[in-house]
Amino acid sequence: MNFESMLLGPLVVAVATTFSVSATAQSEIESCLSELRAGAPSRGISVTDFERVTRAVRWQAVTIEKSQSQPEFTVDWPTYLTRAVTAKRIETGRQLISTWRTTLSAISAAYKVDPAVVLGIWGMETNFGQSLGDVPVLDAWITRSCAEPHKPLWRENAYSAARLLRDGIVEPAEFKGSWSGAFGLTQFIPTSFESFARDGDGDGRIDLYRSVPDALASTAFHLAHRTRWLLGVPAAVEVRFPPSFLSRLPQDDAELRGGQRRAFSVWAARGVTRVDGRALAMPWPYAQEKTTPFFPAGASRRAFLVSQNFDALLAYNRSTKYALSVALVAAAIDAP
Numbered sequence: 001m002n003f004e005s006m007l008l009g010p011l012v013v014a015v016a017t018t019f020s021v022s023a024t025a026q027s028e029i030e031s032c033l034s035e036l037r038a039g040a041p042s043r044g045i046s047v048t049d050f051e052r053v054t055r056a057v058r059w060q061a062v063t064i065e066k067s068q069s070q071p072e073f074t075v076d077w078p079t080y081l082t083r084a085v086t087a088k089r090i091e092t093g094r095q096l097i098s099t100w101r102t103t104l105s106a107i108s109a110a111y112k113v114d115p116a117v118v119l120g121i122w123g124m125e126t127n128f129g130q131s132l133g134d135v136p137v138l139d140a141w142i143t144r145s146c147a148e149p150h151k152p153l154w155r156e157n158a159y160s161a162a163r164l165l166r167d168g169i170v171e172p173a174e175f176k177g178s179w180s181g182a183f184g185l186t187q188f189i190p191t192s193f194e195s196f197a198r199d200g201d202g203d204g205r206i207d208l209y210r211s212v213p214d215a216l217a218s219t220a221f222h223l224a225h226r227t228r229w230l231l232g233v234p235a236a237v238e239v240r241f242p243p244s245f246l247s248r249l250p251q252d253d254a255e256l257r258g259g260q261r262r263a264f265s266v267w268a269a270r271g272v273t274r275v276d277g278r279a280l281a282m283p284w285p286y287a288q289e290k291t292t293p294f295f296p297a298g299a300s301r302r303a304f305l306v307s308q309n310f311d312a313l314l315a316y317n318r319s320t321k322y323a324l325s326v327a328l329v330a331a332a333i334d335a336p
């Protein structure tokens, strides 16, 4: 899960350039660690425990470098979708939905979340466990906290990661993940782990690295409880709007989302169809769910109606490119 685009402070810019400044970054981390240490007791962590779990923390230059080149911000829409929504990812998703059918049925029954969407997230986040990342999670969050001290989410994740280590919920040697500080098969951040992680296989502990049921249950619980998931409602449907509607929109290639929120049935009555011309029919009661037009690259390109499930995906990862990719992969996994 990558969160906000990062505002780059002077320290951050300098660190990416020379080795000598890298040494400065490590001394900078020492000074900001002492500030974090002072705040630890108010987060339920004793100073002794905080010192113990942060003893080997190192500045992660990669965290700063990659924050400046996230594909969500640097790659255009068609390229991003081509890379994300691949035949291979969809095929693997279809195989895994079959492999894990019993687990997914139980998860879907418990949390009312669509199995294909959980698979789509697993595929997008780590290519179904192929790319878990090798950046120490605690170090990533402490680096982010030090680079951007005005971001409370970074700081709270540093404390959360420290608690997970203190309590032995994760092992120091394996507590690694993406440059951004997300870890496990479906890339949870530490604060999300504390709020939403679930023991899907019932063995009494939560292991998001090795237990597929734990990771999938945790992801489903996140979708259901961080916002609200509507079982069976597509997050995004590719559509065709009537020319009279399109002509009133800005005629450039900027991303357009929001504005009118109307039921699928209302859009259908106004001449909106699926992209292939078929009727925009939704089974009851979903015909009445409010949806919003979404034009990733301007009114003259691909068009979608997005539901509140799209917002649930954005709560998982605040990138519309990510959310649409998950929606498209999930729809393709589910296609007959």
Ligand SMILES: [Ca+2]
Pocket (backbone or CB within 6 Å): 199, 200, 201, 202, 203, 204, 205, 206, 207, 211, 214
């Ligand atoms: Ca478990």
